[in-house]
Amino acid sequence: MGNGDMAGYEAQKPEELKPAGNVLELLDRILDKGIVIVGDIRISVADIELLKIQIRLLISSVDKAKELGIDFEWAKSIEQTKTKEDLQKKVDELESLLYGQKPGTKPESATELSGKSEDSTDTTDTTDSAEPANSNTGSEE
Amino acid sequence: MSLIYCYGVIHESDTFNSKITGFEEQEVYSIEFKDVKAVVSNVSEENFSQEVIDKNIKDMRWLTKNAQVHEKIIDSIMDSTNILPMKFCTIFEASENIIVMLEEKYADLKYNLNNLKDKVEMGVKVYFDSTPIKQRIINCDEEIKCLEQEAKEKKPGAAYFVKQKIDILLKDKLEKELFTQRKTLFQELKQQSIDSKQNDLISKKVTGKDMLLNAVFLIGKGNAKDFRGSIEQKKIDVKNMDLEVYGPFPPYNFIR
Numbered sequence: 001m002g003n004g005d006m007a008g009y010e011a012q013k014p015e016e017l018k019p020a021g022n023v024l025e026l027l028d029r030i031l032d033k034g035i036v037i038v039g040d041i042r043i044s045v046a047d048i049e050l051l052k053i054q055i056r057l058l059i060s061s062v063d064k065a066k067e068l069g070i071d072f073e074w075a076k077s078i079e080q081t082k083t084k085e086d087l088q089k090k091v092d093e094l095e096s097l098l099y100g101q102k103p104g105t106k107p108e109s110a111t112e113l114s115g116k117s118e119d120s121t122d123t124t125d126t127t128d129s130a131e132p133a134n135s136n137t138g139s140e141e
Numbered sequence: 142m143s144l145i146y147c148y149g150v151i152h153e154s155d156t157f158n159s160k161i162t163g164f165e166e167q168e169v170y171s172i173e174f175k176d177v178k179a180v181v182s183n184v185s186e187e188n189f190s191q192e193v194i195d196k197n198i199k200d201m202r203w204l205t206k207n208a209q210v211h212e213k214i215i216d217s218i219m220d221s222t223n224i225l226p227m228k229f230c231t232i233f234e235a236s237e238n239i240i241v242m243l244e245e246k247y248a249d250l251k252y253n254l255n256n257l258k259d260k261v262e263m264g265v266k267v268y269f270d271s272t273p274i275k276q277r278i279i280n281c282d283e284e285i286k287c288l289e290q291e292a293k294e295k296k297p298g299a300a301y302f303v304k305q306k307i308d309i310l311l312k313d314k315l316e317k318e319l320f321t322q323r324k325t326l327f328q329e330l331k332q333q334s335i336d337s338k339q340n341d342l343i344s345k346k347v348t349g350k351d352m353l354l355n356a357v358f359l360i361g362k363g364n365a366k367d368f369r370g371s372i373e374q375k376k377i378d379v380k381n382m383d384l385e386v387y388g389p390f391p392p393y394n395f396i397r
Contacts, residue, residue: 024343025264025387026208030229033393035250037242039147041191041232043198054201 155222174243263388267354334358357394365389
């Protein structure tokens with residue numbers, strides 16, 4: 001928790017990444033949530049999804065590479081990727097590495113088990129009083 | 142020309158530690174409209190113009206580092222007051238623009254400041270291991286047991302189709318089981334909260350794990366420790382599940 005010690009900010013080395021879970025959790029929160037107010041300058045929404053995938057792939061690859069048997073150096077090369085097309089290509093490649101499947105086939109339990117059941121089943125509980133406003137980020141775009 | 146980075150909004154009567162510095166070691170101060178205040182600090186165009194942000198946002202090291210700074214500053218303000226947090230990189234070109242924003246959003250801001258006073262957010266992410274759950278279904282489910290028997294008695298060609306049927310059935314039953322577990326767990330956890338919400342599950346390709354629940358809870362400021370404790374306890378109690386608890390944070394997910 002914050003203790004007002006701001007002096008260390010600039011000195012903070014980029015290598016000191018928090019564990020993947022924490023960084024993803026942080027980015028999920030501060031990129032998507034919070035007061036929906038449009039500043040004169042802001043992060044463009046179109047990029048946020050890609051960013052999260054990029055960061056997730058990089059960071060989770062640090063944590064998961066060994067256990068999934070993926071070459072970590074390869075995952076790190078994503079960092080140098082600049083264009084969306086390149087990035088998407090990398091994502092596709094990494095996915096196929098992760099799941100060892102041909103392009104076009106869905107990864108086994110990733111989307112089907114967790115994703116779908118969530119959409120169709122949980123709407124009653126999740127939104128009992130909250131409007132889904134917050135998750136629709138930056139619809140002003 | 143300097144720009145103004147906005148961290149969040151607080152009530153006029155609330156004060157924060159004046160020693161807090163923002164990005165680029167600049168002083169954090171406030172801009173008022175009626176009885177609400179935007180908490181801001183000046184940032185340079187060199188580092189925070191739209192052009193620079195558009196460029197830097199692709200740099201994950203920059204993003205991660207600055208996201209952590211953003212959070213740390215908001216955390217510091219939260220220590221001494223109630224803040225409605227802004228999104229990362231909400232920046233204005235002039236203080237007049239902030240006043241216009243405060244005026245436009247005044248009613249919403251007031252509502253949220255009142256509603257979320259002395260409350261914090263805790264996040265809980267729950268992961269599960271599908272293997273033992275699947276195994277239990279296979280062992281206990283009569284329908285599947287019957288089909289397995291049938292597959293054994295048939296010739297390989299016909300057995301293949303029966304096995305396919307078993308796979309589909311198993312997947313279906315697993316989904317139902319997970320739905321029940323998710324619902325039960327969420328109902329149980331939300332008992333301890335003022336408000337609660339489920340966010341989208343994060344897929345396995347991102348986390349490497351199967352996620353059962355991604356929820357946030359609104360908690361009284363003084364109860365954050367107890368809440369964390371109860372999640373830690375729950376983590377010990379449940380089998381085949383891994384609970385991760387985050388927070389306390391400003392109530393990002395509960396601003397309406």
